[in-house]
Amino acid sequence: TxxxxxxxxxxxxxxxxxxxxxxxxxxxxxxxxxxxxxxxxxKGQKNSTLIFTKENTIRNCSCSADIRDCDYSLANLVCSCKTILPLSAEKTSYHGHLTIWFTDTSALGLLLNFTLVQDLKLSLCSTNTLPPEYLAIWGLKRLRINAEAKHPLPEQSLLIHSGGESESKEKPVSLHKDWPTCMYISFLDMALFNRESSLKSYSIANVASTANNFPYFPYFKSVPIPSNKSYVVTFIY
Known part of the structure; x- marks a missing residue:
């Protein structure tokens, strides 16, 4: 056993x-x-800011995923949005990705004119003809535009300056990497959305006096700019 x-x-x-x-x-x-x-x-859940203007209101949204341009219903469903009256739109700074859907330049001017925005995408969500007005933007590094509602063209992008970044293969317009972003000012010609031509820009460095360098450009007179600084002025058209 x-x-x-x-x-x-x-x-x-x-x-x-x-x-x-x-x-x-x-x-x-x-x-x-x-x-x-x-x-x-x-890490992939980092939110981006989406702002769209429609029917005299502004919707400010925080989105965890990219939304198809001008899809208002999907943005309201997927993103966390709140309504802001145009008169109560406060100037702020945007250091991340900012996307704006717009139908005209009035509300867009309230949001962007002389505002610090580093990475910007503008999508025209109407077939309106835009007036030849300029928007002044501080510290703009990258710009993307989409006017599919008006012209069936692919999205265009432009690198204004690198700001010390090396991940992009696009050639920057200015190589002054040591300058703070507040010394870069870009003027965006809104009439570019009316044309089917490619996005272009040119920059002028070491601008010490905007009044002397651009005496016939009235947009410098709307906001006081210190005269003891040197700027890189970029025109986007």
Whole structure:
């Protein structure tokens, strides 16, 4: 009997070895991979700002995913949005990605004129003809435009200045990487949305006096600009 029990125990031993729990090293590896995957997931959830103007109101939205241009219903459904009256639109700074859908230049001017925006996308959501007005934007690094509602052209992009960044393959207009963003001012000709030509720009560096350099450009007179600074002035058309 003892010999029979011993043989039975020896045959059962391999089965017990297969059911042994995983080692501590395996558990640590699983936990580490889980934390890494969660970190990549949350990193991709960074929100962007979407503002659209419609029917004399402004909707300011925070979106965790890209929304198809001018799809108002989807933006209201997916993004976290709030309504702002045009007269209550306050000047602010945008250091991340800012997308604006607009139908005319009146509300757009309230939002953007002499505002600090580094990465901007403008989408025209109507077939209106825009007047030859200029918008002045501080510190603009990148601009993207889409006028698909008016012209079936692909989205266009332009790198104004790199600001020390090297990830883009586009050639910057200005190479003054040491200058703070407040010393860059871009003038955007809104009439460019009426044309089917490609997006263009030219920059003038070391502008010490805007009044002397641009005596017939009235937009410098609307906001006081310190005369003891040097600027890079860019015209986008």
């Amino acid at each position: 003892n010999q029979f029990m011993q043989e039975r125990h020896e045959h059962a031993a391999p089965t017990e070895t297969k059911m042994a729990p995983p080692s501590r090293r395996c558990l640590l590896l699983v936990i580490a991979l889980g934390i890494l995957a969660f970190g990549h997931f949350t």
